[in-house]
Amino acid sequence: MEKLYDAAALGELLVDFTENGLSDRGNPVFEANPGGAPCNVLAMLGKLGRRTAFIGKVGRDFFGETLKSAAAGAGIDVSALRMDPEHRTTLAFVHTDESGERDFAFYRSPGADTMLSAGELPRDILRGCRIFHFGTLSMTRSPAREATEAAVLEARRAGALISFDPNLRPPLWPDLEAARERMHWGLAHCDILKIADNELDFLGCGVEELRSRCPDIRLFCLTMGAYGSRAYYEGLRIERPALALGGVVDTTGAGDTFCACMLDFVLRRGLDSLCGEEIAEALRFANAAAYLVTTKKGALLSMPEREDVIALL
Numbered sequence: 001m002e003k004l005y006d007a008a009a010l011g012e013l014l015v016d017f018t019e020n021g022l023s024d025r026g027n028p029v030f031e032a033n034p035g036g037a038p039c040n041v042l043a044m045l046g047k048l049g050r051r052t053a054f055i056g057k058v059g060r061d062f063f064g065e066t067l068k069s070a071a072a073g074a075g076i077d078v079s080a081l082r083m084d085p086e087h088r089t090t091l092a093f094v095h096t097d098e099s100g101e102r103d104f105a106f107y108r109s110p111g112a113d114t115m116l117s118a119g120e121l122p123r124d125i126l127r128g129c130r131i132f133h134f135g136t137l138s139m140t141r142s143p144a145r146e147a148t149e150a151a152v153l154e155a156r157r158a159g160a161l162i163s164f165d166p167n168l169r170p171p172l173w174p175d176l177e178a179a180r181e182r183m184h185w186g187l188a189h190c191d192i193l194k195i196a197d198n199e200l201d202f203l204g205c206g207v208e209e210l211r212s213r214c215p216d217i218r219l220f221c222l223t224m225g226a227y228g229s230r231a232y233y234e235g236l237r238i239e240r241p242a243l244a245l246g247g248v249v250d251t252t253g254a255g256d257t258f259c260a261c262m263l264d265f266v267l268r269r270g271l272d273s274l275c276g277e278e279i280a281e282a283l284r285f286a287n288a289a290a291y292l293v294t295t296k297k298g299a300l301l302s303m304p305e306r307e308d309v310i311a312l313l
Contacts, residue, residue, distance in 0.1 A: 006050040008129035011038035011138040012113040014090040033298025034070035044260030044303040046075035053077035059089035059112040080122040084112035117143040118150040127158040135167040139182040164190035194221045194259040218271045240283040243291040253299025254290040261286035
């Protein structure tokens, strides 16, 4: 069937309350930024001219309505975003240190995003996307866990490429062994992987060991924070440094921005017969875009334009 969407994603859409100075009484002030890794990825893909759709659930509350409006404003099809009248929208409070690194405190017990069921999945979107993207936060509890797995299998049957980002957030898991199990499930079902160096450490293995365990991963992308990024494709190993230009205020969304740029590369080029030079250029572009998003607060509404990335490069 004709693919109506370049990419679809399933998962959490939430509010990131980001520190934004002090009040005149000395109290910390937090800015409510729309976020959630899967939707951040779609927002950047939208900046790159891609047609996207989001699958998820938020509360039928003020924050849920705000998030729906923000995602739609970013050009994302939100027709499959469910509004839950019984469960509240998930909130995350983000403390950022002087280097821009983050510490999260989540309010999600349970959040509406975890209540998405397999029966609520939009089959037309799953069958009509070229790439389907997901992470692990929609697999922390039922029924969203089963919905995520069903969505991956449905998109795969329809011929979509599967993209996975573990996006480890330990506080959201009942125990860390459950997190490892779901990460391994995602690794076993994806064509494209974006994984951070701390997530690789969490799994307790190196790149080559993980690649040997998961031979079906066609493009393996490793992000290393200030050290840049690396891609593995067939027998190639390509690395590019991060941009170190200063001005980092919030690293939220940097990995999602990088991921979206690499997915845009796959949408343009496919996964067959890639050469090292074009992968290197894709990493260079993705690193630059990821840097730009760190110079602003929040993620979903802070994605750079393609022209801004090119100008920086």
